[in-house]
Amino acid sequence: MVNNHLKRLKAPKSWGINRKEQKWITRPRPGAHSLDMGISLDSAIKYFLCIAKTSKEIKRMLYHKEVFVDAKPRDEERMIVGLFDTLSFPKINKSYRMIIGENRKLRLIEIDEKENNLKLVKIIGKNLIRGKTQLNCSDSRNILVGKDEFKVGDSLLIDLPGQNIKQHLKLEKGSMIMLTGGKHMGDQGKLEGIEGNNIVYKSSKGKVYQTLKRYAFAIGKEKPAVKISEK
Numbered sequence: 336m337v338n339n340h341l342k343r344l345k346a347p348k349s350w351g352i353n354r355k356e357q358k359w360i361t362r363p364r365p366g367a368h369s370l371d372m373g374i375s376l377d378s379a380i381k382y383f384l385c386i387a388k389t390s391k392e393i394k395r396m397l398y399h400k401e402v403f404v405d406a407k408p409r410d411e412e413r414m415i416v417g418l419f420d421t422l423s424f425p426k427i428n429k430s431y432r433m434i435i436g437e438n439r440k441l442r443l444i445e446i447d448e449k450e451n452n453l454k455l456v457k458i459i460g461k462n463l464i465r466g467k468t469q470l471n472c473s474d475s476r477n478i479l480v481g482k483d484e485f486k487v488g489d490s491l492l493i494d495l496p497g498q499n500i501k502q503h504l505k506l507e508k509g510s511m512i513m514l515t516g517g518k519h520m521g522d523q524g525k526l527e528g529i530e531g532n533n534i535v536y537k538s539s540k541g542k543v544y545q546t547l548k549r550y551a552f553a554i555g556k557e558k559p560a561v562k563i564s565e566k
Contacts, residue, residue, distance in 0.1 A: 340362055341360055349371050361390070366475070368420075375413050379433075397410045401426050405496070418515065420474070421452075421453075428448065434521075435513070453561050456472040457489075457491075478498050490504040490506070491504065506551060507526065509526065510555070511525060511553070511554050512551045512552060512554060
């Protein structure tokens with residue numbers, strides 16, 4: 336139980352769960368996201384979406400390939416599902432995306448079927464491999480590109496499962512950003528300037544703040560490239 340479960344009272348604050356409902360919650364396996372930025376597939380289906388009531392029901396769904404994460408059928412209930420991952424349920428024609436809500440909690444919002452295969456990822460590193468550039472992304476995926484016009488900190492809108500780059504979103508003045516950490520985590524706004532390791536941005540409520548550059552996730556130019564808010 337210690338390895339597979341986690342006490343609800345000790346779960347990350349970013350998990351939007353009822354902490355006194357039960358004692359334990361499924362601990363996600365290490366994977367593409369940190370524990371703060373992801374929750375187990377089992378818990379996402381049971382507590383965020385309420386599509387199933389028990390782990391037994393979820394295992395049955397996974398066995399029959401009724402659950403897709405990032406356009407691939409999944410069979411591991413402890414798989415970690417994190418920021419901007421998409422969950423699809425073809426049997427009921429429903430799709431969802433993981434976001435950070437206004438209360439700094441992870442949430443799943445319903446999205447249109449046409450956005451099923453679209454995902455935002457942030458470039459967190461680069462390597463040179465056999466004459467090509469490998470982009471290391473925020474969800475642990477790697478993308479090889481021939482022409483290196485990308486910078487660490489930029490974001491990509493990709494389609495899945497092919498990982499083709501649909502749009503390059505630069506982290507620059509005027510771009511739309513979402514904060515993935517800090518006091519204003521989950522806030523969206525317009526990037527006003529970059530000053531070394533810090534940024535200045537204007538929030539959607541019109542206030543100007545300064546925070547760390549590493550918290551900034553470019554999500555679009557004039558507006559978000561995909562749906563990432565509850566409204």
